[in-house]
Amino acid sequence: MGQAGSREEKAVFPEARQKIDDTPLLHIGGRFEDPGRVPGMRRLRPGSAHNVYIPVLPQVASLPGGGSDWMAQNVIDILKQEHEMVLSQFSELSSKGTSNRRQKYNSIKENLIPHMIGEEQAVYPRLMESGMRDMALEAIEEHNAVRTLLGQLDSASTSEEDVWVAKLKVIEENVEHHISEEEKIFPQMQQKMSSDVLSSLGSRYEEAKRSAMPVAAR
Ligand SMILES: [Fe+2]
Numbered sequence: 001m002g003q004a005g006s007r008e009e010k011a012v013f014p015e016a017r018q019k020i021d022d023t024p025l026l027h028i029g030g031r032f033e034d035p036g037r038v039p040g041m042r043r044l045r046p047g048s049a050h051n052v053y054i055p056v057l058p059q060v061a062s063l064p065g066g067g068s069d070w071m072a073q074n075v076i077d078i079l080k081q082e083h084e085m086v087l088s089q090f091s092e093l094s095s096k097g098t099s100n101r102r103q104k105y106n107s108i109k110e111n112l113i114p115h116m117i118g119e120e121q122a123v124y125p126r127l128m129e130s131g132m133r134d135m136a137l138e139a140i141e142e143h144n145a146v147r148t149l150l151g152q153l154d155s156a157s158t159s160e161e162d163v164w165v166a167k168l169k170v171i172e173e174n175v176e177h178h179i180s181e182e183e184k185i186f187p188q189m190q191q192k193m194s195s196d197v198l199s200s201l202g203s204r205y206e207e208a209k210r211s212a213m214p215v216a217a218r
């Protein structure tokens with residue numbers, strides 16, 4: 001996505017500035033605006049031929065969450081929900097006697113890895129720009145540690161359950177620690193960023209995460 005939209009936009013507005021993530025800008029009242037921030041506009045699902053923005057119908061806009069899973073949601077709300085989900089998945093899998101262990105482990109990774117990539121690509125760069133560089137750098141290192149541990153568990157056999165569970169628990173502890181540190185950043189984000197910025201960041205996070213998911217899961 002983005003390429004067709006860029007060409008289209010440049011043809012209409014040759015002087016239009018193009019943002020890093022290739023989101024086209026709307027020309028409103030002599031200014032270029034991010035359509036994601038314009039009240040009453042919503043973006044069509046990525047994957048369409050162009051970045052197309054359409055008006056939100058009043059009855060849809062009044063529904064909780066805007067009535068669409070593609071309405072911008074505050075990035076903090078999204079991340080908190082996903083943290084809860086992944087922690088509950090870890091909790092189930094770290095109990096002994098769990099069935100379908102490998103399948104459940106794969107399911108954790110399918111959630112956790114796109115979540116980390118979404119944060120690295122969309123959220124952490126914004127933290128760095130907003131005076132929270134050290135926190136973002138530490139979070140990236142914690143992600144890397146989790147990836148290393150996941151890589152080790154990938155090649156471990158599930159036949160010795162107690163050994164496998166011990167390894168999983170170490171990953172769980174790392175993820176819990178990381179999430180607790182990450183959530184300490186949220187109040188600062190709320191202080192430093194407007195709700196429009198947090199919603200726009202929510203959209204960018206969802207896009208980055210989606211691009212990191214297996215095609216069938218998008
Ligand atoms: Fe997170």
Ligand SMILES: [Fe+2]
Nearest residue numbers: 116119139182
């Ligand atoms: Fe994270």
